[in-house]
Each structure stands twice: as C-alpha cells, then as structure tokens.
Amino acid sequence: MKRTILGAMTVPLALVCSACVTIEPVQPWQRGDLARAEMAFEPDPVQAAYRRHVEFSKEAASGGATLSGGGCGCN
Amino acid sequence: MALALLCAVPPAMALQPGDAPPALSAPRLDGSELALATRRGQVVYVDFWASWCAPCLQAMPALDALQDRYGAEGFTVIGVNVDTERAAAVKMLERVAVDFDIVLDPQGVWPQAFALPAMPSGYLLDREGVVRFVKTGYRTKDLPLIEAAVQRELKRQPGG
DSSP states (O other): OHHHHHHHHHHHHHHHHHHHTTOOOOOGGGOTTTTSGGGSSSOOHHHHHHHHHIIIIISOOSSOSSOOOOSSOOO | OHHHHHHSOOOOOOOOTTOOOOOOEEEBTTSOEEEGGGGTTSEEEEEEEOTTOHHHHHHHHHHHHHHHHHGGGTEEEEEEEOOSSHHHHHHHHHHSOOOSEEEEOTTOHHHHHHTOOSSSEEEEEOTTSOEEEEEESOOGGGHHHHHHHHHHHHHSOTTO
C-alpha cells in the first residue's frame, strides 16, 4: 500500500520538477525590463529618502545600530 | 527527474581568448548589413551595449577615442546594441554620439554566439578574427587595460 502511494506521488513530483528545468534563466543582454526604474525596489529616490528619514528620525524603526531619533521628529 | 535534468540544455560556454566567433552579421542603423568577417585583417573590438546599461554608456566614448587614436593602424570598434526597441538605442546615441559602427541585434544573436557573461562585455579580435582579450564590465580605470591589449594586438605579426 505504502509503495503504491509512493509510486503514485513520484510521477506527479517528477513531472513538476521536470517542468522547472525548462525555465531558462534571463541572460545578461535580456535584462532591459529588469533595469527599468519601475522595477526597482524603491523606484522613486526622493520618496525613498523621505521614507528612510521618517523611519529613522521619527519612528526610530531603522537606521544606525546605536543612535536614533527620540521620536521628536526634530532631526 | 534525473532524465529531465540530463535533458536540460547546458549553458553555452563563453568565448575565451583563443576562440573564434562564428560568422555573424547584423544591420546598421541605416539598414545596411555589417558582417564581422569583412573586418578580417583589422584588430576589432566588439562592444556589447544597451541603453539601460549605465557602464556601457561610460565605455562608448572611451572606445570611440581609442578608435580615433588607433584607427589608422587598423583598429576598429563595432558596437552591438542589444536593446529590444530600436528607439531606445537611437535615443541613447543622440546623447552619446560615437563614430564607430553600431549594429542592432534585438534578437540577441551576437551575444548568444559569444555567450556573453555580463553587460557590458567587450571582445578584442585579432587580424585573423580570433578572440585575444575579453573585458567584462567597465570602469574608467579599465581603459588602460583595454588600450594595452589593443596596442599589443596591433604590434602582433599575423600568425605570431
């Protein structure tokens, strides 16, 4: 019984895995779309800087390991 | 699964010094065809670039200056643009004007034949069309390295 279940699971698993090997990696010369600004983790540098400022000096949620703002929002 | 892994297409080997690229040709911006073989007898630097590749744009004026300096001795540059959209290449060339030949290869035939490892990449071919020097990536400090390779190849006697 166990063998039957194992055998039944092996075939779909092999098929799923074989589907993965057909995925071709993006080549260096094909990265035009990935290089677009809207693909960046933080596409707008001004907004990103503002967000970092808020997280660091107002929320103390990120930034240096030892120093952070006190929450006054004054730095 | 093992069978599937065995059937997977292995990545092509990047061209190394001593290898020769296959016969390639591509259209220039004006539509005329440029075949790599027509440059046999010259030292050729094949530079792969794209509008989205910032270091490529740094390299292009420097390569243009190299062609100006060594063109009379038989050095020439071919810029292979790999943008999928022609307009992107044209727009970039308005910003970075160069005198060397530009060919458009939106299908990526040339980079595939060279098995390009990175962008930008440059291949210096000797007068027989054999790769003698490969440069992946570009920083300003790399220029003397490329220039030294060009000088070396220009001095090398055919078959030497």
